[in-house]
Amino acid sequence: MSNTILVNGTIITMDAKQQVFKKGAIAFENEKITYVGEVPSDLSIYDEVVDVKGDYILPGLVNTHGHASMSLLRGYADDLPLQQWLEEKMWPIEATYTKDHAKWGTYLSIIEMLRTGTTTFVDMYDNMDEVAMAVDASGARARLCRGMIGFGSEELRQSKLEEASNFARNWNNQANGRITTMMSPHSPYTCTPQFIEQIVSKAVELNSPIHIHMSETRSEVELNVSEYGERPVKHLEKLGMFEQPTLVAHAVHLEEWELDILAKYDVKVSNNIISNLKLASGIAPVPAMLEKGITVSLGTDSSASNNNLDLFGELNQVALLYKGVHNDATLIPAEKALQMATIHGAEAIWLEDQVGSLEVGKEADLIVLNTKQAFYQPAHNPISHIVYSGSGRDVKDVFVQGKQVVKNGECLTVDEEKVIFEVNRLSEKF
Amino acid sequence: MSNTILVNGTIITMDAKQQVFKKGAIAFENEKITYVGEVPSDLSIYDEVVDVKGDYILPGLVNTHGHASMSLLRGYADDLPLQQWLEEKMWPIEATYTKDHAKWGTYLSIIEMLRTGTTTFVDMYDNMDEVAMAVDASGARARLCRGMIGFGSEELRQSKLEEASNFARNWNNQANGRITTMMSPHSPYTCTPQFIEQIVSKAVELNSPIHIHMSETRSEVELNVSEYGERPVKHLEKLGMFEQPTLVAHAVHLEEWELDILAKYDVKVSNNIISNLKLASGIAPVPAMLEKGITVSLGTDSSASNNNLDLFGELNQVALLYKGVHNDATLIPAEKALQMATIHGAEAIWLEDQVGSLEVGKEADLIVLNTKQAFYQPAHNPISHIVYSGSGRDVKDVFVQGKQVVKNGECLTVDEEKVIFEVNRLSEKF
Numbered sequence: 050m051s052n053t054i055l056v057n058g059t060i061i062t063m064d065a066k067q068q069v070f071k072k073g074a075i076a077f078e079n080e081k082i083t084y085v086g087e088v089p090s091d092l093s094i095y096d097e098v099v100d101v102k103g104d105y106i107l108p109g110l111v112n113t114h115g116h117a118s119m120s121l122l123r124g125y126a127d128d129l130p131l132q133q134w135l136e137e138k139m140w141p142i143e144a145t146y147t148k149d150h151a152k153w154g155t156y157l158s159i160i161e162m163l164r165t166g167t168t169t170f171v172d173m174y175d176n177m178d179e180v181a182m183a184v185d186a187s188g189a190r191a192r193l194c195r196g197m198i199g200f201g202s203e204e205l206r207q208s209k210l211e212e213a214s215n216f217a218r219n220w221n222n223q224a225n226g227r228i229t230t231m232m233s234p235h236s237p238y239t240c241t242p243q244f245i246e247q248i249v250s251k252a253v254e255l256n257s258p259i260h261i262h263m264s265e266t267r268s269e270v271e272l273n274v275s276e277y278g279e280r281p282v283k284h285l286e287k288l289g290m291f292e293q294p295t296l297v298a299h300a301v302h303l304e305e306w307e308l309d310i311l312a313k314y315d316v317k318v319s320n321n322i323i324s325n326l327k328l329a330s331g332i333a334p335v336p337a338m339l340e341k342g343i344t345v346s347l348g349t350d351s352s353a354s355n356n357n358l359d360l361f362g363e364l365n366q367v368a369l370l371y372k373g374v375h376n377d378a379t380l381i382p383a384e385k386a387l388q389m390a391t392i393h394g395a396e397a398i399w400l401e402d403q404v405g406s407l408e409v410g411k412e413a414d415l416i417v418l419n420t421k422q423a424f425y426q427p428a429h430n431p432i433s434h435i436v437y438s439g440s441g442r443d444v445k446d447v448f449v450q451g452k453q454v455v456k457n458g459e460c461l462t463v464d465e466e467k468v469i470f471e472v473n474r475l476s477e478k479f
Numbered sequence: 480m481s482n483t484i485l486v487n488g489t490i491i492t493m494d495a496k497q498q499v500f501k502k503g504a505i506a507f508e509n510e511k512i513t514y515v516g517e518v519p520s521d522l523s524i525y526d527e528v529v530d531v532k533g534d535y536i537l538p539g540l541v542n543t544h545g546h547a548s549m550s551l552l553r554g555y556a557d558d559l560p561l562q563q564w565l566e567e568k569m570w571p572i573e574a575t576y577t578k579d580h581a582k583w584g585t586y587l588s589i590i591e592m593l594r595t596g597t598t599t600f601v602d603m604y605d606n607m608d609e610v611a612m613a614v615d616a617s618g619a620r621a622r623l624c625r626g627m628i629g630f631g632s633e634e635l636r637q638s639k640l641e642e643a644s645n646f647a648r649n650w651n652n653q654a655n656g657r658i659t660t661m662m663s664p665h666s667p668y669t670c671t672p673q674f675i676e677q678i679v680s681k682a683v684e685l686n687s688p689i690h691i692h693m694s695e696t697r698s699e700v701e702l703n704v705s706e707y708g709e710r711p712v713k714h715l716e717k718l719g720m721f722e723q724p725t726l727v728a729h730a731v732h733l734e735e736w737e738l739d740i741l742a743k744y745d746v747k748v749s750n751n752i753i754s755n756l757k758l759a760s761g762i763a764p765v766p767a768m769l770e771k772g773i774t775v776s777l778g779t780d781s782s783a784s785n786n787n788l789d790l791f792g793e794l795n796q797v798a799l800l801y802k803g804v805h806n807d808a809t810l811i812p813a814e815k816a817l818q819m820a821t822i823h824g825a826e827a828i829w830l831e832d833q834v835g836s837l838e839v840g841k842e843a844d845l846i847v848l849n850t851k852q853a854f855y856q857p858a859h860n861p862i863s864h865i866v867y868s869g870s871g872r873d874v875k876d877v878f879v880q881g882k883q884v885v886k887n888g889e890c891l892t893v894d895e896e897k898v899i900f901e902v903n904r905l906s907e908k909f
Contacts, residue, residue, distance in 0.1 A: 123864070123868060124859060127812065128809050129809070161854060329803060331806065356864070366796075368757075369796075372759040376761065379558050382558040421899070423550075423590045423898070426553070426899050426903060427551060427906035429555070433553075437787065438787035440789070442870050442872030473856060476857035476859065
């Protein structure tokens with residue numbers, strides 16, 4: 050791979066110093082970033098010099114919760130509450146899913162994410178070999194896990210645990226390191242305490258982090274109390290989960306003492322703000338989490354409940370919603386929202402040494418926004434414009450590990466037309 | 480102008496029957512729609528036949544509250560509460576505004592609106608001749624008014640009233656009928672009761688509707704009570720405003736009996752959901768308004784408080800927010816949200832006989848969405864996809880009165896590059 054430099058961009062590093070270079074440059078060689086700063090005087094050492102003419106360059110976004118295969122169900126059932134949506138609509142149709150559905154659904158989601166600037170995503174589902182192969186082929190980066198629902202026979206549970214363990218072992222650090230894995234009990238309400246303990250033990254054995262849905266709806270929390278005598282946070286703490294690195298998705302219905310437990314164990318949170326609104330699950334206490342020092346990242350959840358994977362939506366929503374709900378226009382300013390979509394996303398999945406900011410030595414996962422458009426004018430406040438006026442549709446070029454995967458808005462690694470044909474072929478039968 | 484038909488589109492009419500033609504066609508001759516339905520067998524009568532190959536065609540969106548000139552202040556001051564933002568940031572800098580600022584700021588806003596599918600917008604500001612000339616030249620449609628802030632001397636107030644009256648008289652039904660006008664006291668907290676009464680009298684004389692900011696913040700409502708002994712709705716009712724057709728912007732802080740007053744007089748509401756969140760003004764009681772039969776439309780407010788004019792943002796937000804806030808996933812379904820952005824928008828500005836739906840005899844204001852993209856797959860639920868997965872960035876072609884103003888995402892009537900240059904030249908001095 051060549052030694053490339055992008056020049057004359059506004060480089061938004063998202064590093065600890067919050068550096069922004071207004072007439073900046075970023076260089077990378079093979080997978081790694083080799084330079085970030087002002088445009089160097091000597092460009093002759095680079096094989097390729099690209100003038101981005103004022104466009105913004107920022108780290109690829111990190112989407113910390115989703116189910117890529119479910120994109121086949123976009124718009125299949127809207128405007129319903131979560132349990133009804135899940136039990137009457139999603140689960141029956143998901144029961145008919147095959148590897149083919151997983152494959153094409155995942156490709157559709159990957160196209161959507163890459164085109165809108167998400168270079169790293171978390172996925173929890175089944176048929177995960179299909180998902181991993183699609184990640185590998187598309188050039189995206191992902192932290193993947195086989196989500197285990199513990200209903201059914203003991204035999205079925207044990208076969209899922211074995212499948213999940215094999216997946217976590219076999220795919221970790223594959224695809225040139227772009228794929229990492231986790232172990233994933235679906236949720237406290239779909240897995241018995243015994244099953245969760247078995248999964249935690251396996252995660253310890255595999256040295257694998259854990260990913261779980263937690264406290265998404267009020268009724269789920271009440272069910273946990275009535276079944277196990279504890280709210281989900283305390284319940285999972287007692288089961289030893291939080292001694293292993295853990296990423297919880299949703300975390301909507303939490304009392305203050307529960308935030309203290311999450312903070313104590315450095316449990317990471319994936320806030321799924323749009324999915325939580327759409328399914329009427331509620332509004333997570335993000336400002337309180339941030340005050341406690343909890344790492345809060347952003348996730349889309351699936352496009353069956355969102356209904357899209359453009360993380361710019363979450364970025365914008367998290368900067369808007371809490372201001373209105375708490376009557377405080379200073380809550381979650383633009384910079385904090387952008388951190389949640391980038392560096393905090395990387396921290397939430399323990400990849401902050403590799404991605405999430407533009408720094409020398411990190412992997413060259415970066416996106417270029419076409420800002421020669423009305424939405425970005427006047428040009429004086431880039432981070433504000435990205436958060437409050439930008440869209441994933443403005444992403445022009447995307448690089449992962451220094452390899453270009455989107456060029457002028459077109460995905461280079463996946464054939465969008467073919468994928469659209471296949472997903473419509475499959476979904477016609479629903 | 481030629482006799483044109485667009486064929487093989489998904490035609491989303493937004494008419495009273497909520498008709499959607501999956502393999503449909505729409506024809507227009509001169510300014511008017513002449514056909515909507517299945518693709519006719521005989522296309523030979525049309526001068527121009529355009530195959531849109533499955534793209535969605537819907538009415539141009541209607542943005543019922545904004546201040547186009549203020550786009551120069553996008554990102555100038557974020558994450559501040561409304562009164563501080565207005566008094567310390569906006570008003571001082573707006574005092575330095577010239578006609579040049581109004582002109583280029585308006586062009587920037589018009590580009591942003593046309594490119595994202597808004598064909599009709601409401602504008603309330605000063606230097607309105609500049610705004611009207613930009614509307615005329617750009618081919619957009621607008622209902623315009625000179626907003627009057629009543630501070631200062633009696634002489635100043637009377638000169639504003641004269642300017643506003645002249646504007647309302649001279650520009651009404653200009654630009655081939657695309658410009659209509661209103662009379663506009665800025666708000667109850669910036670205009671004395673006497674001044675408001677004068678404006679209402681003038682509106683009656685001119686047979687002009689009225690547009691006003693109302694009940695945007697809690698403090699403004701409290702101020703009204705302490706100064707005039709009434710909350711704003713009762714105050715304005717007493718001043719006789721609502722006997723004239725009235726469009727109120729914001730309407731955030733309302734008690735139930737105030738909704739009854741608005742319903743009684745058929746007062747129209749422009750809900751500015753994103754601006755209200757961002758400035759922490761609060762969340763308007765939209766579901767309650769809809770239950771009372773009040774016409775609720777969507778407005779962006781200015782890009783200084785939003786910070787963009789892509790009405791797809793409001794469309795999406797209004798379908799999401801109330802579900803989460805009221806724990807009811809059935810509130811404001813996708814269809815209702817899209818009505819608010821189209822036909823209810825037209826009703827809110829008394830143009831429902833001309834625009835807001837695709838029906839024979841109405842003006843040919845329509846937009847084409849490029850749906851050959853991942854965001855719109857699988858292709859089975861167009862309205863859901865528009866509301867929950869779409870973006871104004873997906874708007875490909877825009878027609879107003881049958882004349883194409885955007886083609887393949889490019890504004891044909893305004894030179895975007897020139898406008899970007901001018902707004903940056905002007906804003907550098909801020």
